[in-house]
Structures are given as C-alpha cells and as structure tokens.
Amino acid sequence: MDTLGPFLEILIGGLLSGVLYSLVALGFVLIFKASSVFNFAQGAMVLLAGLALVRSLDLLIGYGFPVWAAVVLALVFAGGVMALTAYFAERFVLGPLVNQDSLTLFMATIGLAFILLGAGQIIFGSDVYPLALYPTDAWILLESVFPGGILVNKLDIWGGVIAGLLVAGLAIFFQRTKIGRALRAVADDHSAAQSVGISIDWIWFVVWLASGLVALAAATVWGTKLGVQFSIVFLALKAFPVLIIGGFTSVPGAIVGGLLIGAGEKLAEAYLGPFIGGGIEYWFAYVVALLVLLVRPQGLFGERIIERI
Amino acid sequence: MSRPAVSPKAAVSPADAILSVKNIEVIYDRVILVLKGVSLDVPRGGIVALLGANGAGKSTTLKAISNLLHGERGTVNKGAIVFDGVEVHNRSPNELVRRGCIQVMEGRHCFGHLTIEENLLTGAFTRHEGKAEIAKELERVYSYFPKLKERRNSLAGYTSGGEQQMCAVGRALMSRPKMILLDEPSMGLAPQIVEEIFNIVKMLNHNEKVSFLLAEQNTNMALKYATYAYILESGRVVLDGATATLRENEDVKEFYLGISTTGRRSFREGKYYKRRKRWLA
Secondary structure, three states: OOOHHHHHHHHHHHHHHHHHHHHHHHHHHHHHHHHOOOOOOHHHHHHHHHHHHHHHHHHHHHOOOOHHHHHHHHHHHHHHHHHHHHHHHHHHHHHHHOOOOHHHHHHHHHHHHHHHHHHHHHHHOOOOEOOOOOOOOEEEEOOOOOOOOEEEEHHHHHHHHHHHHHHHHHHHHHHHOHHHHHHHHHHHOHHHHHHOOOOHHHHHHHHHHHHHHHHHHHHHHHHHHHOEOOOHHHHHHHHHHHHHHHOOOOHHHHHHHHHHHHHHHHHHHHHOHHHHOOOHHHHHHHHHHHHHHHHOOOOOOOOOOOOOO | OOOOOOOOOOOOOHHHEEEEEEEEEEEEOOOEEEEEEEEEEEEOOOEEEEEOOOOOOHHHHHHHHHOOOHHHOEEEEEEEEEEOOEEOOOOOHHHHHHHOEEEEOOOOOOOOOOEHHHHHHHOOOOOOOOHHHHHHHHHHHHHHOHHHHHOOOOEHHHOOHHHHHHHHHHHHHOOOOOEEEEEOOOOOOOHHHHHHHHHHHHHHHHHOOOEEEEEEOOHHHHHHHOOEEEEEEOOEEEEEEEHHHHHHOHHHHHHHHOOOOOOOOOHHHHHHHHHHHHHHO
C-alpha cells in the first residue's frame, strides 16, 4: 500500500497532464483529416487564442463588467479571432494551393505559424498574462485508503472534462452530421468530393474554425496552468509524438496518445529517473514515438490504408 | 473505297439541347493545348457517347463541362458551355451540381473510408430537404442498385469494382441530376458487369429522364446504348452522327470496332484515312 499510493498519484497526474497534450493534438487531427495538411501553425493558434482571450478578458473586467459576462464576451471575441484566422488561412494560404503536394502545404503552414505569432504578439502584447478561469488548488482523494491520500490538481480534472466533452462533440459531429460526413469525404478524395458538389473552400473553413476552437479550449487550460505566454508554442511540439502514437487521422487516437505520453513520461521520470539521472520527461515521448513509427507507422488508431488488389 | 456519308447535321437543334458545348479550347498549365475547339450537343433526355482513344480529350471535355479542370490547372480559354439554358462556363462544380449537372469521375472515386450508404448520402450534399426526403431518395437509388443495399454498411474501399461503379453512379443520382457526365464506366470491369451498368444507365435515362454524356473507350458498348456519338481524336471531333449510322461507317468499323469488311488494307489507305482526318479537323 505504501508504494501503490504514490504510483496512483503519479499515474493520475500523468494521465491528466497528458490530456493537455491531447487538446493540442486534436486540433492537428481535425485539419489533417480534412485536408491532409500537417498544420504546423496549431501551436501558434493556441497562443493566439489564449492572447485574444486573456487580453479581452482583462480589458472587460477593467471596464467593470461582471466576471461571468466578461468571460462569456471574451470567449466570443477569441472565437471570432479564430474564425478570422480560419478565413485568412483558407482564403490566402491554402485556397490558392489546392491540389499541391502536401509538403508544399506543410511549408505554407510554417509561414502561417510565424505570421500568427508575430501578428498575435503585435496586437495583444508579448508578456506573460495570468489567466484564472479554473480553480487550481489541489484536491486530496482517498485519504482513508492511502497514507496522505492522493493529490490531484483540480485544473487537471477540468482539462479532462473539457477534453472529454470535445471528443464526444467532435465524434458526433463527424459521424452524424451532414457537414461531418462531407468533411470525411473531402479527407478521402478532394476531387471526388468536388465532383458531388461539396465546396472545398467552405469545408476547409469549417475545419480550420473547428480546430481554432479546439485551440481556444486548449488555451484556456494551458493558460490557467502556465499563464498565457510564448512558450505555449513549444508545448505544442509535444503533440507530435502524441499524434504519431495515436495516429494522425484519429480523434480517439489523439486522446489515447496523449494519455499514454502523459502517464508514460511521468512514470518513467519517477521510476527510471533515479537510475539514469532524471530528465526523462523531456525525451521520453520522442523515443516512444520513434518506436511506434518502426512497428506501426499509421499509429495505434490511424486509418488503415485500404488497397484493393 | 466507299465513303459512307457522315451526317453533317448537329445532334439536335440548340433549342432542345440540355447541354451544348460550343467550340471550347482547353489548356493545361498554360502551355498544353488539349482541346482544340470541341463542339457537341446533348438533347434533353438523350444518351450521347463521346468516343476516342486514350488522350483524345474525352475526360478533359467532361471536366471542362463540370469545371473540375480548375483543380488540375486546366482552363477553358475559348468557347461557351450552355447547360439548361444558362451559360455555365467557369461556375463552381458546386453550382453546377445544384443546377443538375453532375460528373461521375473516371476510376469511380468512391470515398473508401466511408460506408456505401454514407457515400450515397454525400451525393445529397447540395440538397436541403428534410431527412425523410433524403431517405426516400436513398430507397429509390437502392431500387436501381439492389446490390448496394446488401452492402450498405461495408466500407466502399472494400467493395468490388462493379459495386464501386454502382456506388459512384448512385451517389450522383442522390443529387437528383438532370444530367450525368459519366466518364468511362466500363473501366476495369468484367463484360457482364459492364452490361449490367449500361442497362442501369438505360433504365435511369428512361425512368428518371436523366440525360447522359458518356465518355467511353468501349466503342461497341457505347454505340449500342447511346443514340448519338461524337468521336474525338487529339482534341478535335473528327466524326459524329447517330449511332445507327456510325455502326455502319467503314472507318468506325475498321478503327474502333476492329471489324474489317475488305480484308487487309493497304498502307496507302491508312494514310488516306489520316489525311482525311486532318481535313475534317
């Protein structure tokens, strides 16, 4: 029982911090599914959403709005900024590059990332802005079972709840709605989708908007945890191994991948760290991703490539 | 040698044509001239075939009409395309589908990771009726393709070529088209399946009053089911006429149906054919 308590605490903490990686990875998956564009700008979108949210929130509270109204208005504003970004990305970056090589599109999103980062910081400022949307205090569970109980951060729980809602919402959107079906059709075959009258511009806008809103959701959680700041962009890099493990085209894969990485790196740090001198957290995810690439390149949940013979 | 008369008249008078293509020129990548002035008419409720060898420009003609050329960096830089009384040159594919002109692409292009039923439903993307109406439409499509109903829940990528072709036609049908541009439905299919698909085309034409423009390499089949045909060679219409006439045409027999009535031909006659083609073009 003495060892089980800390183990559970590390495991739960790891799983919940993994959820945060998943939130970023989700945005990637959405865009990749619909346009096979690997969107390097996803991290920049999280930062932009966070900046728009926190700055407008501060401003509104400064004007004396009640907190709930300010939060709602700020969320709407940040959502609007993401819609504008989606429009910009579709109209000026991806639209003109339809049917180009996916590497070309990838390079274009790198450019887009720098534009979003620069523009975001010019407009909204480049300091560290604290955000307090969720409670951040600790919560001690099962004190009667384990000595000292299990310590869980309430913010992480919120992150988990939000990720769960997003996944459920997106799953319904993709599987049950007409637009969702059209999105999957576009993902499968651009030109065939065009031939049945699906307008690609519109679908791409919808998909960038959806991934912008996912970025906003991620920004609320990350922002509360670390403050809204430039380094959020680097956290988005952790989404790559998550995607490789989960599969680039799978929404559930992004979640499971995030959980595996989150739990894995925390457990490795705690149990392997003492033997090899620590610092495992920083590279563990990438090594796991490499192994997955060798064994199962499409990831755990990636779409199998259907080939008829 | 005999020179059977080729009807110089157009298939229909422009007034009752659902589609008329007037002297279009298509250029890919700004340099490659693929269509060098193609004109054709499809009568309302007719089946018209577009014949020719590989690279003759059949697919390009269809894509120019449905405006799927844009994605392949092709442009129509001359001529006019009138569908159902409206000039549609350079309208988006989305708008054309809404107006009732839909293309079934060469090679079927089903959405492999969607089920057959989902594939069919994507065809109704441009329609904004209620669920009940769409469900009725689905049943109607299944009534033409009972095989698809059996396989409604399997992923399209795992179905046979014939089923995929049916799925592609059924998907187009879901948009309630006035006209279907059908690009090589026979590609890679067993003769029996090809026959089946052409029969369905005939049925759709008869029961649903859907007009067809059919690009085919299978000349025999196309001449059997269509009422009028155009023959394309290197981006030009070299021959056109009612299919009954064309079936009897010596050149068509010789070069497209592989039937020779006069035995072996001399090299000189082959050259004569080529020269005459240049004249016609």
